[in-house]
Each structure stands twice: as structure tokens, then as C-alpha cells.
């Protein structure tokens with residue numbers, strides 16, 4: 355069930371001190387205000403200046419003024435979040451932001467060490483994330499959308515507002531007499547997420563008002579399925595070895611084999627095969643019945659090859675083919 359803003363905040367119990375990721379928008383301004391009132395002297399804020407848009411200075415000024423008013427220490431981080439060629443600007447900004455948060459937390463280790471970081475995504479953001487995953491043909495890991503809690507880099511990370519509707523959150527902030535900065539890029543309908551927000555969510559609201567709760571249930575089912583697939587992949591990788599033995603891979607059914615191959619490539623080589631590449635790799639593994647049978651297929655920036663009885667992956671820009679590669 356969606357929650358009121360106050361109920362969500364009552365249920366939130368992070369280890370302190372806590373830092374709030376403060377963009378200057380409505381959502382994180384509301385979260386900071388509520389946290390600062392609840393745990394005076396135990397809350398800090400981190401604002402990351404992306405330098406990506408002209409409005410970045412306005413966001414920074416808003417954060418400085420809000421934190422000064424609340425007597426909350428503010429860490430300002432400037433980052434260069436220009437995406438690599440072909441990479442998504444939103445992903446590059448998000449990755450750089452997470453690194454900046456971790457860098458700030460590390461700096462505080464000697465004094466008032468930050469234990470937790472809170473981010474302000476809400477129930478509408480969760481639905482957008484799920485629909486965005488569907489629009490890209492994602493598997494269960496994508497359909498799991500955003501977790502409410504996880505651990506990383508020695509920190510506890512939280513999204514305490516994931517069950518609060520965006521309109522309720524803004525109504526709460528308005529009732530406190532607080533303002534915020536509207537992100538001008540949110541109106542840019544060249545981005546799929548913004549088209550989903552502007553066009554699909556109002557249609558869902560009209561046709562199917564309980565969509566936030568129902569979709570959240572599907573995302574939770576997908577998260578469970580994704581965790582199971584991950585666990586199975588870990589067990590199967592221990593079975594087939596790293597790098598995987600071809601004969602051992604051949605004993606697995608096609609779905610399990612695909613699952614463990616994806617896990618091997620991601621965990622050992624930080625690369626993800628496309629559906630077509632994985633299908634071709636599995637075809638070549640099935641055809642590999644003689645000593646002379648070759649396996650060779652492009653995946654990411656490198657190639658999966660056969661090296662004697664095993665598979666291997668190498669990036670030709672960095673390494674020569676592995677010994678025994680055919």
C-alpha cells in the first residue's frame with residue numbers, strides 16, 4: 355500500500371549519522387527537512403554539482419540556503435559527469451554521483467562518520483523505472499526496479515520514500531512552507547522517462563488508480579526471482595568453474611546455461627552479452643563436440659573463445675588471445 359509521507363518517515367530507522375543526497379528538487383528537499391527535524395545534529399547533506407546544465411548553479415544555491423537554515427552540514431562535490439561516447443548521460447551522472455557520495459562518506463571517517471545515505475526516489479519514480487525497464491525489454495533484474503535498502507562501500511543505502519506518491523510528497527513540502535527548484539530537464543520529452551512521466555502516468559492514474567501498489571508488487575516478485583537466478587548462477591559457476599569448462603556447461607539446460615554464462619561474463623569481465631550474442635554463443639557451445647571445434651564470438655569489447663577445454667574472454671586491445679585459443 356502507498357504510505358503517507360509521515361508514515362514512511364516513522365518507519366525509517368537508519369544507523370546514524372545519516373547523509374541525505376540533496377539535489378535541490380522537491381523530493382530530496384522534503385527528505386532532508388524531515389530527517390533534520392527527526393535527528394537534530396545527526397544529519398548531513400551531500401550535493402553533487404554535475405556541471406551538466408545551466409540550472410546547476412541554481413540547485414547549488416538552493417541547497418546552500420536550505421542547509422544553512424536547517425543548520426545541516428553540507429558537503430558540496432563537483433564532478434565531471436560527461437558520458438563516454440555512446441553511454442547514456444543519465445547513467446554517467448548517476449555513476450559519478452554514487453562515487454562522489456562514497457568519497458564524501460570516506461572523508462568523514464575521522465569525525466562524525468556517515469553510516470547511511472538516503473535518497474529520495476518515491477513511488478512514481480519506481481513506476482517510471484519499471485516502465486522504462488519494460489520499454490527496453492529488460493529481464494527480471496531490470497523489472498525488479500529500485501531496492502529500498504542495500505549495502506555498498508561499507509555504507510547502508512536507503513530509499514525511504516519508495517511507497518509515497520510524488521503528489522503526497524510535494525503536498526507535505528508545500529504544507530511546511532518550503533520551496534524547491536524545478537529541474538528544467540524533467541520537461542524534456544526526448545527522454546523516455548520524461549515521456550512516461552508526462553503521458554503514461556496520468557493515463558494510468560485515470561484508468562487504474564491503484565497502479566503504484568500493484569506495480570510495486572510485480573517489481574517485488576521480479577526482485578525475488580532475480581535474487582534466485584543470481585544464487586543459482588553463483589552455484590552453477592562454482593560447478594562449471596571460472597573460466598567455465600565447456601563439457602560442464604553442456605550438461606546444463608539452455609536457460610541455466612544462459613544464466614551462468616551471463617553471470618560469468620558480468621562478474622569476471624564486467625561485460626553483458628546481447629540476447630543475439632548469447633544465443634550464438636550457446637549454439638557454438640552445443641556444436642563443440644570435437645577437439646578441433648572452434649568457438650569465437652564478439653561480446654562487449656572483446657571475444658569469447660575456446661581455450662582447450664574451457665571458454666575464455668579477452669579484449670584484443672589489451673591482451674593477446676589466451677594460450678590454447680582456437
Ligand SMILES: Nc1ncnc2c1ncn2[C@@H]1O[C@H](COP(=O)(O)OP(=O)(O)OP(=O)(O)O)[C@@H](O)[C@H]1O
Nearest residue numbers: 375376377378379380381382400401402473474475
Ligand atoms: N545532484 C545531486 N546531488 C545529490 N543528490 C542527488 C543529486 N541528484 C539526485 N540526487 C539524489 O538521488 C535521488 C534520485 O535522483 P533523481 O535524479 O532520480 O531525482 P530528482 O528528480 O533529482 O529528485 P529531487 O526531486 O530530489 O530533485 C534524489 O532524490 C536525491 O536524493
